[in-house]
Amino acid sequence: AQSVTQLGSHVSVSEGALVLLRCNYSSSVPPYLFWYVQYPNQGLQLLLKYTTGATLVKGINGFEAEFKKSETSFHLTKPSAHMSDAAEYFCASRKGGSTLGRLYFGRGTQLTVWP
């Protein structure tokens, strides 16, 4: 069975500080991994994804994440937070190498950015 755990339901940082949102997965096979962002009253928007190949993936808005198989992690980082980054972030997994498309989501992390 697959599952995703996001550590910390709320993260607060100052503008310009490092953003680190944690995600760990559980899967019997290497999964595909995703980070989505949700702004108020909007749908989920894909930030970045890992399927195969390079384990450090870069996404939109300066975010990046690294797939670490040994740690079963896919943490999301951004070197310098901006006020516009305040949103809810979801980590998700999908069974790798499969045509089955369902996503398994974590519970989400609300990011607050202080001026």
Added chain:
Amino acid sequence: GAGVSQSPRYKVTKRGQDVALRCDPISGHVSLYWYRQALGQGPEFLTYFNYEAQQDKSGLPNDRFSAERPEGSISTLTIQRTEQRDSAMYRCASSSLTGQETQYFGPGTRLLVL
């Protein structure tokens, strides 16, 4: 181009009533997914289609929930005899290939059952 659209955006209904939620995927997307998101939780899978064929409905919580996609485009999620526990955000997503590609999400339908 146009993204995934859902209607209505908000639905308030009384317990026991039936509701139908609509999803219009991105044009040409063959896969369509339904998720439900309770407050403070991540989205949970309900069901998905490739073209008009329902591939997996294992996430539907009970037989009051059903979904269809008769022409392989627009999909309707129907909840019969609604209960207060059905209150949630219902999200639809579509992708361009059969499960291999990114899922693009619509804005969701917020359902409140009184």
